[in-house]
Amino acid sequence: MIDFYAWYTSNARKVAIMLEETGVAYTTHIIDIGRGDQFKPEFLALSPNNRIPAIVDRDGPAGRPLPVFESGAILVYLAEKTGRFLPADGAARYDAMQWLMFQMSGVGPMFGQYNHFSRYAREKIPYAIGRYARECGRLYWVMERRLGDRDYIAGDYSIADMALFPWARTFDWREQDPDEVPHVKAWVERIEARPAVAKALEALAKSPRSGPIDDRHWENMYGDTQYQPR
Numbered sequence: 001m002i003d004f005y006a007w008y009t010s011n012a013r014k015v016a017i018m019l020e021e022t023g024v025a026y027t028t029h030i031i032d033i034g035r036g037d038q039f040k041p042e043f044l045a046l047s048p049n050n051r052i053p054a055i056v057d058r059d060g061p062a063g064r065p066l067p068v069f070e071s072g073a074i075l076v077y078l079a080e081k082t083g084r085f086l087p088a089d090g091a092a093r094y095d096a097m098q099w100l101m102f103q104m105s106g107v108g109p110m111f112g113q114y115n116h117f118s119r120y121a122r123e124k125i126p127y128a129i130g131r132y133a134r135e136c137g138r139l140y141w142v143m144e145r146r147l148g149d150r151d152y153i154a155g156d157y158s159i160a161d162m163a164l165f166p167w168a169r170t171f172d173w174r175e176q177d178p179d180e181v182p183h184v185k186a187w188v189e190r191i192e193a194r195p196a197v198a199k200a201l202e203a204l205a206k207s208p209r210s211g212p213i214d215d216r217h218w219e220n221m222y223g224d225t226q227y228q229p230r
Contacts, residue, residue: 002026002078003056005046007033008207010166011071011108012053016204017162018075020196022082026055028203034217036225044230057081072104075159085158092155099153099160102142103167110135111167114174120213120222136174140181143168147183151190165191 004019004026006012019026031037031052038050047054047069055074060066068077076097079086087093114132117125143164146153154160169188171178178185191197209217219225 001058005054013166016200020200036220096154096158103163144181
């Protein structure tokens with residue numbers, strides 16, 4: 001059994017997809033990052049960086065519970081635990097791993113920064129918005145070129161696709177016209193058609209809260225609370 005600690009984010013959706021694709025038994029625990037659940041000692045014991053997602057594998061190595069944080073590490077752990085969606089060795093393994101790292105170091109941070117400066121920052125800074133918009137467009141084109149001659153990012157469907165897909169599918173959040181990147185658009189549609197992906201997306205469809213971010217949420221996410229030593 002896997003205990004899955006999540007909120008309604010692209011990084012959590014990566015792990016939800018992997019859990020559904022592998023059929024591993026799991027229980028979801030919602031960590032409300034707008035209300036400060038990520039700063040509670042019991043969660044910090046699992047995820048020292050106070051970020052979601054995190055998991056605890058109750059049947060980890062040697063039969064002992066094992067917590068794992070960072071979404072990329074979780075994907076690799078689950079792939080190795082189940083023997084699925086990551087080649088065991090050889091060039092194919094490193095092909096999938098390098099595209100996983102592409103998401104972790106590029107797509108996630110850059111798309112996330114654009115989200116912040118365009119949607120959530122209280123001061124709109126044209127340079128920051130423009131800089132990250134251009135970088136998001138460049139990253140879409142990297143994926144577009146890659147997908148020009150294959151159905152999935154590393155050949156066979158893998159954790160690299162699961163990592164990239166939740167970020168790439170929200171074209172409108174980056175003001176990206178999907179028709180300008182038709183191979184990415186077709187790849188998104190191909191993955192959305194997978195039953196396990198549909199189930200994972202439905203489970204983490206959107207936050208139960210609606211409307212604008214309130215002051216408490218903004219402070220926990222972007223204010224001084226985020227930077228207090230713990």
